[in-house]
Amino acid sequence: MDLRLLGYFVAVAEELHFGRAAVRLHIRQPPLSRAIRKLEADLGTTLFDRTPAGVTLTPAGTVLLDEARSLLAHAERTRDRVAALSGPATLTLGLLGDGDTPATHRVMETFRRRHPRVEIRIRETDLTDPTCGLAAGRVDVALTRGPFDETGLRVTRLTTDPVAALLRADDPLAGHPHLTLADLDERQWFRFPETTDAQWRSYWNAGKPRSGPLVRAVTECRQAVLWNGTVGMTPMDHRPGEGLAMVPLRDMPPSHRVVACAKAETSPYIRSFFALTVAAFRA
């Protein structure tokens, strides 16, 4: 017997309407119908009478509703009791500054609900360390962007974003459907801070060192373009700000948002966070 199916059953039993129950469960009606039928086959009893007038509980269904509620509560208690044992803990999360996306919020929300006793400490980093302190052991898990040296790390790609040139909206090149690096060769580029990671440096400098103004955070890019008249690269995972334009760069390989932790990581919290993050970005 599957607790998930029991949860579905309770929803339908309370709504007495497959469509509404499906909405409550954030799934569609057909899978819900199948799930209930599967539960019925598993138990060997019909749980609902589907009359045209509406859905009603059979006697067996009425009994199961009670039992299911108590069983689900029992499971919840079990989870809480075991989780309580592990005592308070903290998880230090490294963000690359632009990690403040809706998906990131969803992950942290889900994680807090799953592990309420774990305190999440967030450490936002400037652009000098693509691993956000993970390589140095200063954070447990990092939500960041590639590419960087992955030796000793467990890294999973979350998204694949094309890379665009960041221009003023009134730039003559802003109207083009796409550009190449050569198109921007004469421009002054804003410059990312020095880093020890060769892959990162080479990728984001597009192969050659730049000499423009230094940007230490993602927001500074915007200022550099708007006020200093420079250009630069940015992953296309957000809207350009007011007065700015993003034009895809044909000859840049796409950039990946990734989640990373130490390869030898054993803490279940951190593994859990890792898994939840991967799941959240898939949905």
Added chain:
Amino acid sequence: MDLRLLGYFVAVAEELHFGRAAVRLHIRQPPLSRAIRKLEADLGTTLFDRTPAGVTLTPAGTVLLDEARSLLAHAERTRDRVAALSGPATLTLGLLGDGDTPATHRVMETFRRRHPRVEIRIRETDLTDPTCGLAAGRVDVALTRGPFDETGLRVTRLTTDPVAALLRADDPLAGHPHLTLADLDERQWFRFPETTDAQWRSYWNAGKPRSGPLVRAVTECRQAVLWNGTVGMTPMDHRPGEGLAMVPLRDMPPSHRVVACAKAETSPYIRSFFALTVAAFRA
């Protein structure tokens, strides 16, 4: 939280050895390791200390062992209570006489364990009705063989068996790797009973009516060949008996063992039996 994982956990906790627990659970060790790790991530706690000396429970694991046992028992009680409500029931199963295979036994064994309160009535039929009384509504579900008229029925193929000529072992044709219907044209064929189903009749008579001795059951085929010197067709899903030989017929399309029930069937028992059968034959 997944009850399946809890069951795995209890097994490991009792054996304190992943390999042995895996044997007990009829799965292999690697999936079990992963399952436990997943449970640990889900709960946010390590449940076992894996020291080289052996596996021991952590404090959290000790608590969970208690809780898990009680939760699993609770689930079992729930299943029983709901199943008890539906009262005694019978499921009438039609068999085509040769339905007595190991796979058939497995299905009925699993079904009995799943639904102990359901009495299975078996109705073996002679060869006059390929649906074993299903079309006539005299059985709930049939384990039989195609082809037959499927209108109004839900039919699922279980196996695909080549069809062979059934000969005496000392027949001159018995040594051939395969035969055609034409090779047997001069022989006297044993004859199946008359049936109303045109598809069935045409298939098993290989297109033309026969005039040999009548066989009403599968076992009679053996006698007809051994003692009457006739030949006939049989699906290659069993060993030929002592003194007999089976030679594949090149120009007969294969025969399918199938499970069937009424298309409009609503009884969860019967749906469950149907599903279990399909699953059992896949494994």
Added chain:
DNA sequence: CCCGCACGATACCCGTGGGGTATCGGCGTG
């Protein structure tokens, strides 16, 4: 002392199942 062995972890592959979208069917209603 180092090789072999025991045992849990990891890597990788494949099939099933659970989720999705599109559509049906059957019954009430205007």
Added chain:
DNA sequence: CACGCCGATACCCCACGGGTATCGTGCGGG
């Protein structure tokens, strides 16, 4: 009688659970 509501069905696709092969490590024996 046409339409609409609602659960069921058909079909697709990817994630996950389970499989085999292999690794890494710590311990014991020759």
